[in-house]
Amino acid sequence: MSKIHTMIHGAYAFGCRRRLNATSLDLLIDLFESPSTDKTAVLEGRVPPRFAVLPEAGPVVVKAYKRGGLISLINKDRYFKIGRLRSQREFDFLMTAEKAGVRVPVPVAYACTRSPFYKVWLITKxxxxxxxxxxxCRRNPEKAMTFMPEISRNINSLIKNRIHHVDLHPGNILLDGNNTIFIIDFDKAYGYSKSKTQLARAYQNRWARAVHKYKLPERLLALELGP
Structure with missing residues (x-):
């Protein structure tokens, strides 16, 4: 894995793929500290992303992490510092997936507040x-189906490299302006120790649950996965 540069800037710590200058760090911190009132659409995550342009990386997306479940009623976004940061884990899995040939957002940096109970962010291109x-899928099911072989290829690369993206469903697939697919949200990913056949089944089952739950076209079940 490439060397990660550790940087301290005020009350924040950063891990960067490439060193960021003070202006870039200040810009990111301004985003970290500004409130968000936007909401995301169904299947698009709990927290809306922020956007910025950094001299070293160009346009980037800033993802904040929020807690779910009952604990979110009393603690929305803080974590206790044990082991790797939540944002660092996702950053590392994006690096690993990228190296395995999976189309993912290019990881730029991860960040946290410098305190035992910390907040975390991930920055990607x-x-x-x-x-x-x-x-x-809802607007043009026929066109959506043409992307299924490429989606299957990327998931098969994850299976080959024993990366379990626990929440891989249609909502975690994005298309760019050139119709290239990208897999996003590796927050809960981990290295899979059981058989690749079991991992393929886990991917198929998670995908199918989302297709049924959100009433997407049944033809989207046609993933071609194998060990």
Whole structure:
């Protein structure tokens, strides 16, 4: 894995694929500290992303992490510092998936507040002119089906490299302006120790549950997965 540069800037710590200058760090911190009132659409995650342009990386997406479940009623976005940061884990899995030939957002940096109970962020390169795959499925099912072989190829690369993206469903597929597919949201990913056949079945089952739950076209079940 490429060397990651650790940087301290004020009350924040960063892990960067490429060193960022003070202006870029200040810009990111301004985004971290500004409130968000936007909402995301169904199948598009819990927290809306922010966008910025950094001299070193160009247009980027800033993802904040929020807690789910009952604990979110008393603690929406803080974590206790044990082991790797949540954003660092996702950053590392994006690097691993990228190396395995999977189309993912290019990881730029991860960040956290410097305190035992910390907040975390992930910065990736923006996918230009992106649109959601579920949106395409509803507007134009025939065209959506043409992307299934490429989606299957990328998932098979994850299986080959024993990467379990626990929440891989149509909502975690984006298309760019050139109709290239990208798999996003590796927050809960982990290295899979059981058989690749079992991993393929887990991917198929998670995908199928989302297709049925959100009433997407049944033809989307046609993933071609194998060990």
């Amino acid at each position: 923006q996918i230009k002119d992106h649109r959601s795959f579920p949106g395409l």
